[in-house]
Amino acid sequence: MTETSASGRSAATADPIVPKPVSGTVDYLDQRVGAASMIKGLARKIFPDHWSFLLGEIALYSFIVLLLSGIFLTMFFVPSMAEVHYPEDALPVTMQGIEMSEAFASTVYMSFHVRGGLLMRQIHHWAALLFVASMVIHMLRVFFTGAFRKPRELNYLVGFSMLILSLLAGLTGYSLPDDVLSGNGLRITDGVVKSIPIIGSYMSYMVFGGEFPGTDVIPRMFTLHILLIPGLILALVALHLFLVFWQKHTQYPGPGRTDKNVVGYPLFPVYMAKAGGFFFIVFGVLALMGGIMSINAVWNYGPFDPALVSAGAQPDWYMLFLEGSLRLMPGQPEFVILGWTLSLNVLIPAVVLPGLLFTFLGAYPFIERAVTKDMGEHHVLDRPRNTATRTSLGAAFLSVFIVLLIAGSNDLVATHFGLSLNAITWALRVLIFVLPVVVFIITKRICLALQRKDREVVLHGHETGQVRRTADGKFYEVHQPLDEYERWIKVGHHVYRPLQLAAREDANGVRRPGGHLDNLRTSFSRFFYEDRVEPVTPTEIAAAHGNGHAEITEGEPTHAGELTSTGGTSR
């Protein structure tokens, strides 16, 4: 580290800009791996500032906390299904002398007899719940602001893959302690796998190494959980972050923000402090949760026994939608065809429905691109109201997900609100079809209404609450016009119009190829963009002002916002 520049350039020693240890280190690394150009490229890279850009960071940091706490846990956890007896003199008293698997015994023993063991278990579990929760919220942000548009479709898919992997990580993770609750989760998994036509039974054998529960599944899931899945997630995290750097971050619309620039603060020092500090904040909050709030007290459920189940048998929240869809499905559609059993009552809710939901989610950027035929790069985000159809589709999607979550916890809803379980299930069976339609319509109307409000504000300015009276006895409210910076936020967006259907036949009466597809595309396009509110143009604003629309300027009487003395003078 010390004397490195004897043969090389001596810029480091000659340059007084940074202290010698720094320049020495940079010089050493520069001559070996070209560190100076990396610093040049990265150190002052600009990132935009917005709270919603930190949602993905919550996911990233909880993943790091998962790795750190997970390393702690692997030191004391024994991934074995061999039967042992819990020590007679160890806590808790309810487990003393009970026969259980080594996996369960080591989990309980670690909780009570390893200092900090229970804390690490609880941090790990809270971090896992938070990891998926923040990923989902981050994805919603990306969806509703259109951050997935070109050139970021591929990075969207990287994130989408991480979401799927995180569900698998969760499933393999919470099953490891081999308790009654997670054991029943595995059993449901087994039932779902068996419902797959033709190969289902063999796949069940493949997972469990024979019949359920067997003695292989915990060690197998352990390897998946601590090696394969986190390895894949880690690789995808690296790719995700690389692409964020490479493509530069998106930014919200605002004055001075364009698709050709990025406005914000430099990585070093502002984001080193902010993002670095946020890691410690996430870790700190998770550690506090782990220290104060009990989670997954497996000794309450006891070691797995296939004859047992307890009320409130639910998976962790991110799997709850599957539990919900299984609960909602009526049992009739199970058929025996030519002696082969096809249980659609399991297949539809547990395989087909999540398949459809996730396909929609993953394919959405490509669907929208096909509809808009928009070839340009987008780096300025959409305000959700300005993309009414996308926002409404997202809200409808979310409403399905929420119905499934409620269905998955219908027993708790029943006991806590004094309702009948059966009535809730029936209501949700209807809602899962009706609610998305209703939510779609309402959300779209709200978006269009907000767009109109934007127009209104741009044209007439903000209401000031001051009511004045003219000499001839008329009342009017004074409006404060927007400054050009605020106005730009409300008028700067691009408005898509439905594709125009080109003539099916050209001038010579020859049919164009691909006419059918065009029809489809046009109707899709109409679905997306038929209802829209155009942003205010300079002409319109001039017209509004020409009509004497409200400005405070000289306090001249205006006709707009006119109030008669008889009606609605309350403002």
Add this chain to the structure above:
Amino acid sequence: MLLLAFALVLVGGVYTAVTPTTAQADSLASADPAKGADLFRTNCSTCHGTGAVGSDLAPSLIGVGAASVHFQVTTGRMPMQANAPQAEEKPPQFSEAEALDMAAYIASLGPGPEIPTAEQVDPALGSPANGMLLFRTNCAMCHNAVGAGGALSEGKYAPSLMDSTPTVIYEAMLTGPQSMPGFNDAILSPEEKRDVIAFLIEQREPQPGGLSLGSLGPVSEGLWVFVVGLGVLIGFSVWIGSRSS
């Protein structure tokens, strides 16, 4: 180990001191069936019929035993307040002595399960570990793994056992009130019932991991991670993204 034994003895001692089981068991013999018959006639016979033979509204009580009456009356489930999917627990309408009088009256009509003695329900004498094994197999599917309660069909539910007295738990197992099936002494011996009680009492100790959040399992944990975890962190995010004044 010594500390544990001490703690167990202490817990047992506190429970014997707090719960009135001793008084009950001893005083059923001294209860007055005639007074019980009077109370029954004025308060219960409208539904259960004169002489407790039952009616269209309510079942016959002949042979249900003193335990059943004591359970229903001291937990306030009887007399029933409204025609609901099931009788709710509420503040009892009768004193312990009156309940015992009625129990003695019903017991005199036909032999049935008796109110347990203080020793039979003393959690200090039971084994929580064995109790857990039995509770897991026979009770947890309705009452939840630690007795927090759960839903049944059509608006019925299995109540929480967190505040039930050992005597009431014993009587419920023995008599099988309402939707609950009974567990007679051949299926769960008196000692095994006491083990179950010991397990449930043990569950009331503080959770080693901190706040128990209702012991309702993953759904409530999921709610908490959104409300506390994500809520607090989004609060921090907004702070980080805001400009200092």
Add this chain to the structure above:
Amino acid sequence: MSDQHHSSEVGRPDDDGGAMNLPERFENPGLEPHRHRLGDSDPKIAKRSERQIVFIFLISVLASIGGLVGYFLIPVDEPNVLNVRLSTLVLGLGLGLGMLGIGVAAVQWARALMDDTEKIEDRHPMSAGSAVQQQAFEMLRDGAKEANVARRPVLKGAVGGALALAPLVYLVPLIGNLGADWDISKFAHTAWRPVRGGDPEMYYQGQFRYLALDPQDTRIRAADVTNNNIVHVIPRGLPEQEHYLEEKAKAVVLLVRVDPALLKESPERASWSYDGIVAYSKICTHVGCPVALYEQQTHHLLCPCHQSTFDITDAAKVVFGPAKRALPQLPIAVDEEGYLYATADFDEPVGPSYWQRER
């Protein structure tokens, strides 16, 4: 509108004039002027921020020390749940506040003391342009030409074939071994299957398995099953058996006595019950959870996982929920001493449906 034209003709300077001269859209006005923080101009405020930040770092240091002290002082060897709780709490607070302090201080540093003027960086399109694309295509073409791929189809086929086959030698043994013996016919049999020469403790006449209480493993007399009971049953001696959990996962049974007048029994199953006592598989026909919630007044069995509801009085048929098939029934009888035993195995596979179930 006509008004406007008038004014444009007059050319009043405060009017924007006719629509003709106006741009179609608004122009981006550029960055807003920067607003300075109080601390930027007032060193006293900046100094106060600095003191705040130092103070928060100090809290972090103290919390970390507290956590370490807690680790050494609180014993967890003694069997006391309160110690575990205290240790978890103190370590959690130490770690949590230690980390949180660093984070909050660093962020406050950035917010209050670091330069907050917004900076602009240019973006460039992801693609370097068609010229570079063209170069890339040419390089690919040249490479392919040098490799002579196009003129050697056999070589191409050979590469493809080898690449497709080689991984199979890894994958086939991996997947082939995962399923052990792949004998899915095991789904169809349970530990209730009558044997020959069985232990008379476990088998009636060495043949028919006795019913036993779960988890006590004691035999059950028919007389002990009273009207409002539910009994959770395993085959007698199962806990000592090999593959105990796999067998238990299929063999668990619920025993209920119902008033024989309520029982709707088909003629072919008339001999399967004993004096109103019926035995049904405890494993749900939906996805295999133990169906264990028995409501003794309605004689309904409810599964707590997905709420399939079965009617015990009517051959355990489904009355609500996502299951389709009734629970399989176990035929039972009593021996000379009144103990219950199974006269045969279930006549169908228990648990969830699978493709080959009816075969």
